Amino acid sequence: MGTEQKWTAADVPAQHGRTAVVTGASSGLGLETAAALARSGAHVVLAVRDPDRGAAAAARITAEVPTAELTVQPLDLSSLASVRDAAKELHDRCDRVDLLINNAGVMWTDEIRTVDGHELQFATNHLGHFALTGRLLDLLQEAPEARVVTVSSYLHRLGRIDLDDLDAERRYSRYRAYAQSKLANLMFALELQRRLQESGSSVRSVAAHPGLAGTGLGRDFPAALRLAGPVFAPLFLQSAYDGMLPTLRAATDPGVRGGEFYGPQGRTETRGAPGLVRAGRAARDAGTRRRLWEASEQLTDVLYPL
Ligand SMILES: NC(=O)c1ccc[n+]([C@@H]2O[C@H](COP(=O)([O-])OP(=O)(O)OC[C@H]3O[C@@H](n4cnc5c(N)ncnc54)[C@H](OP(=O)(O)O)[C@@H]3O)[C@@H](O)[C@H]2O)c1
Numbered sequence: 001m002g003t004e005q006k007w008t009a010a011d012v013p014a015q016h017g018r019t020a021v022v023t024g025a026s027s028g029l030g031l032e033t034a035a036a037l038a039r040s041g042a043h044v045v046l047a048v049r050d051p052d053r054g055a056a057a058a059a060r061i062t063a064e065v066p067t068a069e070l071t072v073q074p075l076d077l078s079s080l081a082s083v084r085d086a087a088k089e090l091h092d093r094c095d096r097v098d099l100l101i102n103n104a105g106v107m108w109t110d111e112i113r114t115v116d117g118h119e120l121q122f123a124t125n126h127l128g129h130f131a132l133t134g135r136l137l138d139l140l141q142e143a144p145e146a147r148v149v150t151v152s153s154y155l156h157r158l159g160r161i162d163l164d165d166l167d168a169e170r171r172y173s174r175y176r177a178y179a180q181s182k183l184a185n186l187m188f189a190l191e192l193q194r195r196l197q198e199s200g201s202s203v204r205s206v207a208a209h210p211g212l213a214g215t216g217l218g219r220d221f222p223a224a225l226r227l228a229g230p231v232f233a234p235l236f237l238q239s240a241y242d243g244m245l246p247t248l249r250a251a252t253d254p255g256v257r258g259g260e261f262y263g264p265q266g267r268t269e270t271r272g273a274p275g276l277v278r279a280g281r282a283a284r285d286a287g288t289r290r291r292l293w294e295a296s297e298q299l300t301d302v303l304y305p306l
Contacts, residue, residue: 137305
């Protein structure tokens with residue numbers, strides 16, 4: 001595609017016969033991604049923590065796409081037992097998974113420990129997706145051209161992987177914990193691609209970020225930020241639909257290669273048409289990527305055959 005031509009959802013090839021699992025599909029970017037994939041003919045599994053919200057999301061998609069093939073799959077990424085159960089149910093339901101979209105996330109939450117004792121943002125955004133992908137790897141390997149798309153953030157550039165305190169037990173900052181989790185998302189996507197390639201797998205791992213998009217992600221922000229949001233947000237934000245396009249492109253553009261990172265092409269990557277973007281310096285540190293992978297295997301008890 002020429003550089004002058006903007007990639008849009010109209011460029012998505014037909015997805016009939018393919019199964020896509022989208023985490024956090026009950027709202028925001030996940031709902032937009034699920035809807036776009038359903039429009040293209042994919043069977044979409046809406047992997048959601050609240051089945052009622054999942055059913056409402058499915059109803060919204062069906063209202064627009066009456067032929068949509070949708071399944072609501074309960075999944076709480078902050079609980080490793082829930083991830084294990086969801087993966088088991090997906091094995092019962094699906095012969096293969098063509099697309100896994102690791103999208104769900106929380107941002108800037110209060111200091112909260114999960115049922116497994118992990119810091120909530122690291123657990124939900126990174127560990128849950130690490131465990132889910134590992135548990136679905138055999139279903140992905142069954143598909144001829146499977147992809148895993150992991151949603152990071154431009155804020156990964158502010159992140160630092162604290163291998164001595166991944167769960168922020170010594171000192172908690174909501175901002176640092178989010179940035180670390182989004183750096184972990186990007187490092188996971190890159191390290192997964194390296195391991196897939198080395199093992200000769202045809203599965204591709206790609207990363208994406210939405211820029212700044214108007215979604216429900218601010219629900220855990222401190223009160224002052226929540227109050228200021230409606231005043232300033234329209235100046236900076238793109239729509240959830242536009243914010244989802246880098247993910248959609250990473251998932252469906254035939255030209256995408258493993259290890260690539262897609263985001264908005266605007267000058268500050270906050271908005272714009274989806275295209276290739278550069279990973280920050282920390283994400284390119286291969287040694288830390290490997291150590292984060294090993295720590296994630298230990299913390300989740302999910303060992304990849306890669
Ligand atoms: N919006 C942006 O500007 C922006 C920028 C950079 C990166 N991102 C990333 O984009 C992704 C999607 O966020 P969004 O903006 O669409 O926010 P959102 O509207 O708040 O959507 C987040 C989704 O994640 C789900 N979720 C939260 N905790 C979960 C858990 N424990 N288990 C399963 N699902 C869970 C939420 O479910 P409920 O509906 O039940 O709450 C919701 O569906 C996140 O990874 C975020 O970090 C967003």
